[in-house]
Amino acid sequence: MKLTHPLAFGAVLQQVSAIGFSTYAQIVEGGDNSGQITYSKPDRSTTLFLYIQITPDGADHSAIVNDFNTLAQNYGSQGVALIPRVRYGYSDGSVTTEPDESILMNDVSTWAAAFSNITGTVDIPVIQAGFLGEWGEWHDGQYCQNHGTDDTAADLKVKGDIVNALLDTGHKVALRYPQDHKALFNGNRSVTIHDDCIFDAGFNGTDGGTWPTDDFQTWVDYTKQVASNNTFGGEGCKDAGDATFDWSDYSAVCGSDGLAAYINSFQIAYLNAYNPTEFESLFKDPSENDCVDTIMAALEQWS
Numbered sequence: 001m002k003l004t005h006p007l008a009f010g011a012v013l014q015q016v017s018a019i020g021f022s023t024y025a026q027i028v029e030g031g032d033n034s035g036q037i038t039y040s041k042p043d044r045s046t047t048l049f050l051y052i053q054i055t056p057d058g059a060d061h062s063a064i065v066n067d068f069n070t071l072a073q074n075y076g077s078q079g080v081a082l083i084p085r086v087r088y089g090y091s092d093g094s095v096t097t098e099p100d101e102s103i104l105m106n107d108v109s110t111w112a113a114a115f116s117n118i119t120g121t122v123d124i125p126v127i128q129a130g131f132l133g134e135w136g137e138w139h140d141g142q143y144c145q146n147h148g149t150d151d152t153a154a155d156l157k158v159k160g161d162i163v164n165a166l167l168d169t170g171h172k173v174a175l176r177y178p179q180d181h182k183a184l185f186n187g188n189r190s191v192t193i194h195d196d197c198i199f200d201a202g203f204n205g206t207d208g209g210t211w212p213t214d215d216f217q218t219w220v221d222y223t224k225q226v227a228s229n230n231t232f233g234g235e236g237c238k239d240a241g242d243a244t245f246d247w248s249d250y251s252a253v254c255g256s257d258g259l260a261a262y263i264n265s266f267q268i269a270y271l272n273a274y275n276p277t278e279f280e281s282l283f284k285d286p287s288e289n290d291c292v293d294t295i296m297a298a299l300e301q302w303s
């Protein structure tokens with residue numbers, strides 16, 4: 001962990017520190033989370049990329065909030081940070097989209113309270129906005145049929161209410177789509193972006209729709225304006241709209257137009273090391289240590 005300014009003893013941690021790789025973890029409402037909430041040293045990482053999967057039925061979520069608190073204590077006490085995202089789904093692990101606004105906003109309040117309460121126990125560099133859409137990724141749900149000003153005023157209000165409730169926790173919040181960011185927070189770096197589909201078509205692809213093809217450069221530039229070197233991160237993918245990149249081609253992933261160059265171009269601070277599975281294999285392959293070190297060093301340059 002790289003501290004860029006000295007800390008007073010006893011102060012709440014406010015350090016600017018490198019994140020680098022973050023390790024995938026999830027807790028599921030109605031499931032047995034005992035294995036996930038117990039500390040286990042993350043692999044080359046000091047951050048968990050934590051999915052919190054809750055049911056869409058208006059439950060009080062107290063058991064999974066307790067699991068979250070225990071996980072936060074167990075990891076926080078070891079100096080491991082959390083990047084959480086709440087999404088909807090069932091105890092069997094399957095995902096669904098958001099419920100009606102009355103249930104949804106109540107759930108947002110519950111989790112905003114949990115994220116506020118945990119301040120000082122665990123470091124949360126950024127909260128991914130979540131809640132809306134499949135996987136909490138702001139697509140295909142009833143309030144996220146479109147992006148930015150293409151969406152209805154009513155849906156944009158729901159989106160803004162979620163992000164503002166999460167901002168009130170005092171943590172940085174990341175939105176999924178640059179168009180939503182511009183419509184709601186025009187240019188404001190208090191809010192950043194996360195990208196769930198990094199390198200889907202390699203360098204200069206649309207990242208599976210993160211940037212629309214018809215106005216690609218505008219939205220790439222906007223993303224850099226608000227998110228570069230601003231706790232920008234996410235995960236790789238290989239299965240969305242423009243999926244053409246072959247992640248099993250290690251020479252491409254590790255080459256001069258590979259992931260490290262992409263990370264530097266967007267000033268990306270963190271990456272889920274376990275997605276897609278081909279990247280997880282590279283990450284865990286001892287003969288690819290140099291490549292993994294290079295990617296990690298690229299991530300760790302950025303705040």
Ligand SMILES: *[C@@H]1O[C@H](CO)[C@@H](O)[C@H](O)[C@H]1NC(C)=O
Pocket residue numbers: 065069073114117118121
């Ligand atoms: C707040 O966090 C503490 C741990 O820091 C936990 O013991 C407590 O149960 C939490 N309160 C709520 C309401 O979640």
Ligand SMILES: *[C@@H]1O[C@H](CO)[C@@H](O)[C@H](O)[C@H]1NC(C)=O
Pocket residue numbers: 167188189190191
């Ligand atoms: C940026 O957004 C934050 C959080 O909503 C707000 O407190 C701040 O006033 C905004 N800054 C500007 C310049 O609008």
Ligand SMILES: *[C@@H]1O[C@H](CO)[C@@H](O)[C@H](O)[C@H]1NC(C)=O
Pocket residue numbers: 203204257
């Ligand atoms: C990506 O696009 C930029 C701008 O058009 C170009 O300069 C660069 O060479 C491209 N990189 C790759 C790897 O295609």
Ligand SMILES: *[C@@H]1O[C@H](CO)[C@@H](O)[C@H](O)[C@H]1NC(C)=O
Pocket residue numbers: 016229302303
């Ligand atoms: C990135 O952010 C850090 C911390 O805010 C700052 O010190 C550094 O100068 C920034 N780098 C660039 C290239 O903007």
